[in-house]
Amino acid sequence: MAGAAGPRAAPGAAGGDGDDSLYPIAVLIDELRNEDVQLRLNSIKKLSTIALALGVERTRTELLPFLTDTIYDEDEVLLALAEQLGNFTGLVGGPDFAHCLLDSVRLLAVEACVSIAQLLSQDDLEALVIPILRQAAEDKSWRVRYMVADKFSELQKAVGPKITLNDLIPAFQSLLKDCEAEVRAAAAHKVKELCENLPTEGREAIIVNQILPYIKELVSDTNQHVKSALASVIMGLSTILGKENTIEHLLPLFLAQLKDECPEVRLNIISNLDCVNEVIGIRQLSQSLLPAIVELAEDAKWRVRLAIIEYMPLLAGQLGVEFFDEKLNSLCMAWLVDHVYAIREAATNNLMKLVQKFGTEWAQNTIVPKVLVMANDPNYLHRMTTLFCINALSEACGQEITTKQMLPIVLKMAGDQVANVRFNVAKSLQKIGPILDTDALQGKVKPVLQKLGQDEDMDVKYFAQEAISVLALA
Numbered sequence: 298m299a300g301a302a303g304p305r306a307a308p309g310a311a312g313g314d315g316d317d318s319l320y321p322i323a324v325l326i327d328e329l330r331n332e333d334v335q336l337r338l339n340s341i342k343k344l345s346t347i348a349l350a351l352g353v354e355r356t357r358t359e360l361l362p363f364l365t366d367t368i369y370d371e372d373e374v375l376l377a378l379a380e381q382l383g384n385f386t387g388l389v390g391g392p393d394f395a396h397c398l399l400d401s402v403r404l405l406a407v408e409a410c411v412s413i414a415q416l417l418s419q420d421d422l423e424a425l426v427i428p429i430l431r432q433a434a435e436d437k438s439w440r441v442r443y444m445v446a447d448k449f450s451e452l453q454k455a456v457g458p459k460i461t462l463n464d465l466i467p468a469f470q471s472l473l474k475d476c477e478a479e480v481r482a483a484a485a486h487k488v489k490e491l492c493e494n495l496p497t498e499g500r501e502a503i504i505v506n507q508i509l510p511y512i513k514e515l516v517s518d519t520n521q522h523v524k525s526a527l528a529s530v531i532m533g534l535s536t537i538l539g540k541e542n543t544i545e546h547l548l549p550l551f552l553a554q555l556k557d558e559c560p561e562v563r564l565n566i567i568s569n570l571d572c573v574n575e576v577i578g579i580r581q582l583s584q585s586l587l588p589a590i591v592e593l594a595e596d597a598k599w600r601v602r603l604a605i606i607e608y609m610p611l612l613a614g615q616l617g618v619e620f621f622d623e624k625l626n627s628l629c630m631a632w633l634v635d636h637v638y639a640i641r642e643a644a645t646n647n648l649m650k651l652v653q654k655f656g657t658e659w660a661q662n663t664i665v666p667k668v669l670v671m672a673n674d675p676n677y678l679h680r681m682t683t684l685f686c687i688n689a690l691s692e693a694c695g696q697e698i699t700t701k702q703m704l705p706i707v708l709k710m711a712g713d714q715v716a717n718v719r720f721n722v723a724k725s726l727q728k729i730g731p732i733l734d735t736d737a738l739q740g741k742v743k744p745v746l747q748k749l750g751q752d753e754d755m756d757v758k759y760f761a762q763e764a765i766s767v768l769a770l771a
Contacts, residue, residue, distance in 0.1 A: 326363075334374060341377045348388040357389050378405060407433050407444040414455035422456055427464050434468040439477040446472045446483035450490040458496045466507055473511040478520035485515055485523055489530040492537050501538055509546055516550050521559040528554050528565035532572040543576050551582060555589040560601040563589045568608055570615060579615045586612075587624050594628045599637040606632055606643045610650040618655050622663060630667050633686065634679050641678075645685045652693040660694050665702050672706045677715040684710065684718070684725045691729040699732050704741065711745045716754040723749050723757065727764035743770045 325347055328340035344364075348356040364378065382405075386392060406429055414426050430452065434445045445452070449469060453461050469491060472484035492504050515527045531550065535543040551573065554566045567589065570579060579586070590612070593605040609629065613621045629651070632644035648668070652660040668690070671683040687707060691699040707729070711722045726742050733742065746768075749761035765771055 329364075337374050338377055341374065341381055344378075344381045345384070345388060348385065353388065353390040353394070356385075357394060361389070403433060403436060403438065403441045404444050407441065407448060411448055411451045411455055414452065419457065419459065422460055423464075426456070427460060431464065431468060434471055439475075439480055442472060442475055442477070442480045443483050446475075446480055446487065449484070449487045450494065453491060453494050461495070462503070466503070470507070470511055473515060478518075478523050481515065481518065481520070481523045482526040485526040486530060488512060488527065489533040489537075492534060501542060504534070504538060505542060505546060513550065516553050521561065524554070524557060524559060525561040525565055528557075528562045529569070532566065532569035535573045535576040540577050543573070544581065547573075548577070548581060552585045555582070555585050560593060560596055560598065563593055564601065564604050564608075567593070567605065567612070571611065574615050583616060583620065586616075590625065591628065594632070599635075599640055602632070602635065602637075602640055603643055606640065606647050609647050610654055613651055614654050618659060621651075621655075626663065633668070633671065633682050634674075634676075641682050642685070645682065645689045648686060649689040649693050652690060657694050657698060660690065661698050661702070665690065665694065665698065669702065669706050672710055677713070677718055680710065680713065680715075680718050681721050684721045688725055688728045691732050696732050696734065699729055700734070700737050704729070704733065704737065708741060708745050711749055716752075716757055719749060719752060719754065720757040720760045723760035723764045727760075727767050730764070730768040738768060738770065742768070746770060 325340045325343055328336045331337055331340075344360075348360060351360055364382075386394075410426050410429055410433075414422055417426065430445065433441050436442055436445075445468070449465070449472075453465055456465065469484060469487075472480055473488075475481050475484070488508065492500070492508065495503055512527065512531065515523055518524050518527075531547070531554070535547055538547065551566060554562050557563055567586070570582070570586075573579065573582065590605060593601055596602055596605075609625070613625065616625070629644060629647060632640055632647070635641050635644065648664055652664065668683055668686045671679050671686075674680050674683075684707065687699075687703045691703060694703075707722055707725050710718060713719050713722070723746060726746060730738060730742060743765075746761050746765050749757055750765060752758050752761065
């Protein structure tokens with residue numbers, strides 16, 4: 298089945314002011330993507346026409362990459378493509394550029410091995426497919442080696458357990474220590490899938506003896522993308538290896554990754570903690586977790602800070618309320634006054650999720666008082682954050698806490714000197730109004746909204762009048 302593998306544009310793809318002479322090429326390109334196998338075959342047979350129209354340079358730099366990126370197909374289409382490329386030497390600029398074709402053909406060979414392997418007996422696999430895969434895993438072109446790494450799980454399933462143990466694991470070891478970072482990263486991404494798909498009998502020993510030594514080297518790889526790729530899957534090995542092996546072999550690696558200089562590595566470990574929690578419990582990691590969380594929470598890149606905020610409810614649930622209150626509560630409050638609005642907004646939503654996890658009594662004693670103190674902050678942005686928090690917390694906390702603790706603060710803030718704060722008071726009253734009882738609405742909220750409805754600032758007036766209308770207080 299043909300399909301686009303990525304954003305690469307088709308060669309000759311015309312824009313609104315495109316060259317009309319390229320229209321036939323665009324038609325052929327569309328046929329290459331068509332669901333009808335016969336149309337794809339017909340289009341491949343016309344590739345030389347496309348190449349002639351594009352010229353040798355564009356054929357090399359656009360058409361060939363497009364073909365190898367785009368076509369993941371039935372055997373007969375791949376065979377037809379390989380036959381066409383065999384006659385392409387002159388169309389790419391002669392013998393000096395023939396290596397471009399070899400890369401494409403070898404890439405297609407890896408793709409074809411996946412399809413063909415599923416149809417062959419074990420003897421034929423060993424005689425016909427495995428030699429090609431061995432060569433591809435050691436190919437001089439990193440793109441071919443990358444393709445082997447990227448397709449490894451499919452190859453493993455296609456050839457079965459015996460050949461995997463004898464032939465694919467040595468190839469995988471080679472890919473994990475490849476000289477090109479892109480290949481190592483692609484292989485690292487497949488570590489968990491490879492281990493999951495091994496036969497259960499003897500699996501732990503194979504992973505510990507034949508895979509983990511290579512993984513240990515990747516933990517300290519010089520390339521951050523390789524380390525990040527590994528960190529995104531390594532936690533999943535704990536459920537495969539079990540408690541004892543995880544503590545002995547994996548825990549030291551997790552702890553090292555939690556201290557990695559690259560924030561993405563630390564984030565990937567933290568985001569997959571649930572796997573380890575199931576096997577050994579998160580307490581084993583808690584003392585090392587804390588410094589990593591604190592560093593991420595204070596990272597100079599706001600997107601890193603944002604990512605750790607989003608994992609905080611999960612962490613809180615796994616670490617428990619006591620550990621959270623003692624070690625992490627102050628971080629969550631600090632995010633509320635971050636200089637980046639997106640962080641303050643995420644921190645507000647985080648509080649709501651924490652209340653849902655730990656309950657209203659915890660909120661009343663631990664969170665709400667700290668939020669309400671911010672109403673007196675000299676920075677008006679922080680005073681506005683108080684209102685945003687009340688908006689988020691009111692529903693989770695319920696009527697009693699909202700009426701007794703939050704509403705008096707919102708009403709008091711209606712007299713704020715900054716118009717932005719006052720019109721956010723009106724918006725907050727509109728938000729929390731449905732939670733309040735009639736007495737509070739009529740006796741406390743309505744008079745304040747009426748006063749704001751006469752405010753000298755047009756925005757304050759508008760939002761106050763809108764709140765009065767929505768709450769039916771006119």
